[in-house]
Amino acid sequence: MMIFFDWTLLNLSRLLPPDPGVRLRRCSALLALCAVASAASASQAAPCEGAQRIQLRQPVTLTAQQRQALQAMEPLRVTAVSAPPLVRYDAASQRYTGIGPDVLCFISQQTGLRYQMLPTRGFTVAEKIQQVQNGQLDLLMPLSSAPERARLGLFTQPYYDSYYAAIAPRGRRLELQSSADLARLRVGFVEGVVMSEMLQGLVPQGQWRTYQESIGPNGLFAALSAGEIDVALYNRDFFAQERFQHELFDLEVVHVLREFPRSYRFYLHRSPRHAELVQVMDQYLAAIDIRDSLVEHQDGERRLIERYVQQRNQRTLLQAVSLGIALLGLAGFLTLRHYRRLVRRLSDITMHVMQQQEQLLEANRRLEQLSQTDGLTGLANRRHFDAALAREHGRWQRTGDPLSLLMVDLDHFKFVNDHYGHAVGDDYLRAVARALQASVVRATDLAARYGGEEFVCLLPETDSHSAQQVAERIRSNVAALALPNEQAPARGCLTVSVGVATLTGGRHDALALQSEADAQLYAAKHAGRNRVMATVLTGA
Numbered sequence: 134m135m136i137f138f139d140w141t142l143l144n145l146s147r148l149l150p151p152d153p154g155v156r157l158r159r160c161s162a163l164l165a166l167c168a169v170a171s172a173a174s175a176s177q178a179a180p181c182e183g184a185q186r187i188q189l190r191q192p193v194t195l196t197a198q199q200r201q202a203l204q205a206m207e208p209l210r211v212t213a214v215s216a217p218p219l220v221r222y223d224a225a226s227q228r229y230t231g232i233g234p235d236v237l238c239f240i241s242q243q244t245g246l247r248y249q250m251l252p253t254r255g256f257t258v259a260e261k262i263q264q265v266q267n268g269q270l271d272l273l274m275p276l277s278s279a280p281e282r283a284r285l286g287l288f289t290q291p292y293y294d295s296y297y298a299a300i301a302p303r304g305r306r307l308e309l310q311s312s313a314d315l316a317r318l319r320v321g322f323v324e325g326v327v328m329s330e331m332l333q334g335l336v337p338q339g340q341w342r343t344y345q346e347s348i349g350p351n352g353l354f355a356a357l358s359a360g361e362i363d364v365a366l367y368n369r370d371f372f373a374q375e376r377f378q379h380e381l382f383d384l385e386v387v388h389v390l391r392e393f394p395r396s397y398r399f400y401l402h403r404s405p406r407h408a409e410l411v412q413v414m415d416q417y418l419a420a421i422d423i424r425d426s427l428v429e430h431q432d433g434e435r436r437l438i439e440r441y442v443q444q445r446n447q448r449t450l451l452q453a454v455s456l457g458i459a460l461l462g463l464a465g466f467l468t469l470r471h472y473r474r475l476v477r478r479l480s481d482i483t484m485h486v487m488q489q490q491e492q493l494l495e496a497n498r499r500l501e502q503l504s505q506t507d508g509l510t511g512l513a514n515r516r517h518f519d520a521a522l523a524r525e526h527g528r529w530q531r532t533g534d535p536l537s538l539l540m541v542d543l544d545h546f547k548f549v550n551d552h553y554g555h556a557v558g559d560d561y562l563r564a565v566a567r568a569l570q571a572s573v574v575r576a577t578d579l580a581a582r583y584g585g586e587e588f589v590c591l592l593p594e595t596d597s598h599s600a601q602q603v604a605e606r607i608r609s610n611v612a613a614l615a616l617p618n619e620q621a622p623a624r625g626c627l628t629v630s631v632g633v634a635t636l637t638g639g640r641h642d643a644l645a646l647q648s649e650a651d652a653q654l655y656a657a658k659h660a661g662r663n664r665v666m667a668t669v670l671t672g673a
Contacts, residue, residue, distance in 0.1 A: 155364055181427065183235035184242045186426040193243070195418050200245060202409060207558040209248035209271040211237070214258050217374035218430035219275040219397060229296040235272040235426040236292055237399070242585055243569030248272070257345050262286075268402050275397035275477065279327045286403050287411050290418040291396030294555060297331070298369035299388040302358060309364075309388035309539040320361035323347050328366055331393050358383060363552075367397065374383055374431065394554070417470050424585045431508065440577070452489065456482060509559055510566035512583035518589055521579050525593045526643040536647050537600035539590035539656040540632040541569070541607060544662040545621035546586040561616050561627060572603060589650075597635040597669045604665040612663070630657035633667035641670045 195203075213220040213229045220231040229250055241248060251270065252309055253261055264270045278288050299315065301307050305330075309315070315336050322328040324343040332341065342362055344353040357365045369389055375381065385505040399414060401407040460479075467475040505517040513521070522538070531537040543549075543565060549557040569580040571590055579591040590607070592600050616627040632654030634646050649668055657666040 143437060168193050170326070181234070181238035181241060181248075183230070183369045183426065184239040186235050186423075186429055187239035188422040188425065189417075189420050190422050191420045195244065195413060195416070195422050199409070199413055202406070203413065204245040204405060205628070206246065209246070210250050210251055210269075211248045211254040211272045212261055212264075212270050213274050214261065215278070216275055216368065216369065216371045216397075217378065218427065221374075221430070225253065230422055231430050232293060232426045233397075233399075235430075236418070236421065236423065237272075237274065239421065240414060244413060244419065246565040258323060260325075262325060262400070264649050265400055265402050271402050271407070273400045276400040277327050277395040277397055279330060282327075282400065286400040287407055289399040289411050290415045290526055291398050292418050292421070293397040295368055295397065297328075297366050297390045297393055297395060298372060298386045298557075299358065299390065300354075300367055300372055300384050301387045303383050303385045305363075305387075306365065307387050309520060311543055312388070312390050313390060314388075315364065319361075320364055320366060321353055321356055322366040327395070331390070332366075348375065348555070350475070352377075354381055354384060357507040368388070374463055422585070424577035428508070452486070456486070465602075488524055506584040510563050512566050512569070512578055512588070515581070515583055518579065518581035518583065518591065521581075521591055522643050522647070525591060526636075528593065533638070534594045535596045535634060535635055535637050536646070537592040537595040537597065537635040538650045539592065539600065539604050539607070540583070540647075540650040541565075541588040541590065541604075541629050542654055542658070544628045544630055544658075545623075546627075548620035549616075549618055549627065552618075561656035562655040563610055564614055564616060564629075565629070568614060569607060572610050595635070596637070596669055597633065599632050601665055603668050604633050604667070607631060608663065608665060628663035629666045630654060630662050633665060635667070635669045637669055639670060640672075646670065 200471045207326060212229075213222070213233065215222050216231075218231055219233045219281060220229055222229055222336065229531070234250075237248065239244060248271075248548075253264070253270075256264070256487065261270070261273055262276070262282065265273045274292065276288075278291075285407070298311055299307075308317070312335060313333070318336075319340050319342065320336050321342045324345055342356075344351070344356060346352045347354055347356065347367065353365050353367065356362055363386070363608060365384075369386060372381075372384075372386065394633070401411060463475065467478075505514060506512070507514040525536055528534075543561070546558070546561070547560055565588070566580075566582065573580045573590050573592070575592075577593050578595075581589050581591075581663065583589045590603065595603070608631055610627075611627065611629045614627070618625065618627045621627075632652065634649035634653060636646050653666040653668055655663050660666065
């Protein structure tokens with residue numbers, strides 16, 4: 134730890150800019166980093182959160198030597214770049230959340246690896262990268278790979294793919310048919326990101342402008358709104374979240390740079406022990422499923438509505454208090470001389486309060502709808518389905534009417550994401566959701582997204598034969614979409630497999646119905662996919 138502290142002091146002047154105010158803030162941040170790193174080396178790392186949102190698609194086996202080496206390793210000094218949904222810094226709790234922290238937390242719990250998140254909010258992206266390369270920090274997340282970065286540090290395998298986008302003020306009507314059209318525009322981006330290499334040969338160097346941060350009075354988006362630049366180059370998915378968080382509704386994506394895909398990874402200081410750690414992390418990154426974490430942290434719209442409702446409640450309370458004081462003052466004067474005018478005024482005020490209450494109720498209804506709806510497909514979400522299954526199972530116990538459940542899974546969907554990208558995969562999921570809605574038409578039926586590429590359909594008062602007809606209609610409607618899946622073993626179009634389970638008697642609980650439907654889905658997969666398999670649960 135003393136070596137790290139001495140190195141920081143010896144190189145402090147090289148990291149500090151000439152501006153005195155900035156030098157003072159940066160010096161304070163460096164000293165705070167030293168203090169926190171010292172505390173981290175003297176104590177165990179605090180328990181992390183978010184591991185429950187990460188799943189393994191397949192087991193990962195480590196040798197006893199690997200586990201012993203990880204558990205004997207000093208706690209990693211970790212920092213992050215604000216890039217929601219991958220990483221978001223919560224100033225209230227002073228901690229980092231997001232997909233990256235969830236993945237790191239999961240790997241640490243699986244292996245016994247220890248780490249400490251260090252507050253480096255006073256540094257730019259470029260400075261954080263330099264601190265990892267110099268050994269002041271052990272790990273930075275997230276970061277996309279580049280040859281110079283790979284030469285000076287170590288990258289893990291990627292755990293998130295995305296694209297950069299050109300962002301412009303709404304209504305500017307910039308016609309960008311391809312990335313080559315950027316050559317005629319003034320372009321801005323955040324210092325430290327991999328943009329200069331991407332722009333070589335596209336944009337004259339004199340038309341670039343870099344910024345220390347994306348948000349803030351001197352940041353990238355403020356410069357774009359002020360007209361200092363024509364477009365801002367920024368990660369498409371990060372902007373989608375920050376647009377809601379910082380209410381950047383005057384800006385919009387005008388072009389996606391699909392020829393420059395970006396893969397985000399963990400970046401470590403180059404050393405023999407970290408090279409062994411990268412090998413272990415790559416084993417887990419190749420086997421993890423981050424879908425639950427992705428759903429949890431792509432929450433920009435929900436955060437905006439919650440903030441709106443909170444502000445609306447505060448304004449409504451203030452209006453109510455102000456209204457009470459005003460009424461007390463008006464009552465004595467107007468009751469004697471202007472009785473009729475007072476009645477009209479009270480009527481207008483009452484109507485205004487009722488309108489405010491109706492707006493608040495509508496916002497609350499919207500929040501309730503969002504809590505029960507899958508944000509990607511518009512279908513009911515897992516929470517809504519679980520409640521409906523419990524309710525309909527109770528109805529079946531009372532009436533004895535047959536209850537059917539369909540489990541629908543997209544065949545070879547991993548090849549879609551790997552070959553066409555997650556954006557196309559999302560389009561496929563929305564198309565399949567529409568096919569389910571067209572196939573499940575009764576008001577009493579429910580189609581829901583169960584998770585990832587898996588869907589469920591709950592069919593009350595439906596026998597096994599009718600349920601199989603619905604399942605076959607779903608299978609046929611999806612096949613009719615003719616969605617290409619060239620990398621699948623059959624090299625054809627996207628198909629689905631359906632498992633059907635029907636309750637007709639006995640004392641089976643809701644979990645048994647769900648397990649049987651899942652078993653039939655597995656049987657359909659095992660039998661060659663693109664088919665329907667069904668069973669009936671009776672009193673036997």
